[in-house]
Amino acid sequence: MCGGSLTPFERAVRDILDRVSLVQVVSDYVQLKKTGRTYKGLCPFHSEKTPSFNVNEEKGLFYCFGCQVGGNAVTFLEKAAGLSRIEALRRLSAMTGIPLPEERSVVDPAEEARRQERSELLKALQVAHEFFVDRLQSPGGAIAREYLASRKVPPEVARTYGLGFGGARPMELVAALERRHVSLRHAEAAGLIVRTSLGWQERFHGRLVCPVYNLDGAVVAFSARLIPPDENGPKYINSPETLVFRKGETLFGLYQARTAIRQQHGAILVEGNFDVLSLAAVGVGNVVAPMGTALTADQVRLLARFSDSVTVMFDGDEAGRKASRRAVGPLIEAGLDGRIASLPEGEDPDSLARAQGAKGVREVVSRARPMFLYLVDSLVKIHGWTPHGRRAVVDEVRDVLALERDAARHAIYQEELARLLQIDAAEIRRLLRKAGEPVTTPSAHLADCPEPERRLLELMLLHPELIGRFLDEGDAALLTHPEVRDLYAELCGLASTPGVDPIAAFVERGDVKSRLRAMVCRVLATPEKYPLDPDTEFRSAMRDLKVAALKRQLEALVATGDEDEDLRRVLQRTELKNQINRLLADKAAV
Ligand SMILES: [Zn+2]
Structure with a gap:
């Protein structure tokens, strides 16, 4: 069993999980509402319209009744932010200020190298971003500032979205990177510079630069626009996909828009970055844009973490209408309630915002049609x-x-x-009919588990002091379900470690079968579903377990009985029946 004392690493993990607020961690991804003793919200791991995602702040555990995913702050970050276990722990360590000692056994060299590489790339991007922001304010940045003014993007919006200028002279960025000790290999891997036969080339030089943030607020990519009258090259250049940036899983503006999206219970999806900036300039902040690609289900799922309602407002031209129709699939796939707004021919959200302000934008949004109606109607027009x-x-x-x-x-x-x-x-x-059959999710409940065993187990999870009491008053043989027996043995082992909350330790252990972990989290995330008087409940569950055990003995006796049954067996049977009746009478008297 798991006796003995904790290593410094394990102790730090314990302290971090004790200290950290799970509600705070989760709130970066999910809007939570307090209901009774727990918090509820829309699950970030599956799409749903009624909240089945529960957080128990006191125990530091979450559980979703929809997709049966549960765990603690580490598990949450692993799934929600795509971090490894050690990355999640490092982030929580930073949040709580509790240092995390190195532990040899948990550092996987390949993962450590990947983490190191990611962090070098993020540093390169951050240094580049600081350089771009600085250049926008420099004398050489006048051309970019004038362009922003001509597009009616005020300085405060430029600041909020971290806009910058790629530099008037080539090789300025390379010099800035070298001054800050960013290796050019990392700058290349981050998509900032390109090696050519003429030497290094800066990808965004001379352009207006829009940084793309991840949900942690780190810059992961850039999208850079040509500044008129320059007409050399494509209008927009985006960062290539890198270790820290996947186009189809990123939405421009989401980091800035997420609060507004939550507050207004809806997002507006536009085609281009400048649509986002123009709408922000007139005070419409709940706006995001796909990264110059057709909308993907991953992007919609990202959005669904903050709201279940999206209005698509693409350009009023053939390309925009086609993109609107193509958006319906990903919206349906992600389970969102989507609407499609139609702009007059030749208009786009940018021109609409400039001509009619926030009021005009809201009017168009309010007239948006349910996505499926829109899709069928526009297909009928085509065919x-x-x-x-x-x-x-x-x-x-x-x-x-x-x-x-x-x-x-x-x-x-x-x-x-x-x-x-x-x-x-x-x-x-x-x-x-050829369409795929609708999928239903399987249940992770211990469906085949005898009812009193399940009840007893849930009681022990909610009241760990009962783990020891069960051994005093009963016998592990009362438990027949293999998974319940495993779980109980595990809990006993953890309960014997001094100074450790056995339940928290159980959830924290990486090697736990996930179905058991899901069950533990389900129970702990929703304590209000369980009776408040553990003592009475415990005694009742114990009685039921004993009755069940006696009945099993009786059945075994009957099964092996034959004609020349001796008196001893008859007496044994009678005695078992009496015991069962006494226990049942006891129960009836309570
Ligand atoms: Zn879920």
């Missing part, structure tokens, strides 16, 4: 209201509907499609 046309619409919609994993919504969409196309509902169902 025409003919038998061939309507059939073509069904074919195009099939792939989109296959992405809907909620069976009820899937059925509703089918009905809507039948109504909109005036095709018999049964026929639509038949035509759509």
Whole structure:
């Protein structure tokens, strides 16, 4: 078992988890509301519209009833921020100010090298960003400042979004990087410079630079625009994908917009970075843009952490309308309630904001149509209201509907499609049958576990003092379910370590079977679901367990009994029956 004292590393982990506020950690990703003794919010790990994600601040544990994921602050950061265990611990160590000693056994050399590389890249990007911001204010940055003024982007918006200028003269950035001891190899890996036959070239030189932040507020990439009248090269240049930047998993402006998105219970999705800046300039802050790519389900899932409602407001041209239709699939796939706003031909959010201000933008948003209606309507316009046309619409919609994993919504969409196309509902169902069957998630509950064993276990998790009492008053043999027995043995071992909360230690241990961990977290994240009088509950569960054990003995006796059964067995049986009756009478009397 796990007796003995903790290593300095384990003790630090223990202290960090004791000190850290899980609510604070989670709130960077999920909007939490206090309900009773726990906090609730929309799960960041699966898409949902009613909150089933619970946080127990006191115990430092979370659990989602929807996808059955649970754990502590470390587990949360591993999943939500994509950190390794040691990276998550390092971040929590920084949050709490409790230093984390090195532990040889937990440092995987490959992972350590990757972490080191990431941190070098982030440093290179940060140094470059400071340089760009500085250049925007320099005399050479006048051309960029004038351009921003011409696009009506005020200095305070430029500051909020960290805008910069790539420098008037080439090789200035390289010099700045070298002054700050950033190796050019790392600058190259971060996408800042490119090696050519003529030597190093700066990727963003002479351009207006928009930094792209991750949700930690670190700059992970840049998107740089040509400044008129220069017409050399493409209008926008983005950072390449790197160790710290994946285009399809990043949204421009999300770091700045997330508070507004939460407060306004909705996000506006626009095509370009300047749409984001122009809307921010007129006071509409809940706006993000995909990174110059077609919208991906990963980007929508990122957004869904902050709101379940999104209004797509792309440009009023053919490309914008096509992109709007293509956005419906990812929105459905991520389980979001999407709406599509249509702008008049030739308008874009930037021109709308400049001409009509925040009021005009909000009006367009309020007129946005539910995404599925929009999709079907615009496909009918394209294919025409003919038998061939309507059939073509069904074919195009099939792939989109296959992405809907909620069976009820899937059925509703089918009905809507039948109504909109005036095709018999049964026929639509038949035509759509090729679509993937809606998925249901399996339950991670210990379904096959006898009820009193489950009850006893949940009691012990909520009241760890009962772990020892169970041994005093009962017998481990009362537990028949293998996983319950494993869990109990584990808890006993942890309970014997002085100064350690056995439950917290159990959740913290990496080697725990995840189904057990999920169960522990489910119980602990929602203590209000359990009775408040542990003593009565404990005695009742013990009685039920003993009755169950006696009944098993009795059954075994009956099964092996035969005709020449001796008196001893008859007496044994009677005695077992009496014991069972006494226990049951006891229970009835309570
Ligand atoms: Zn979930």
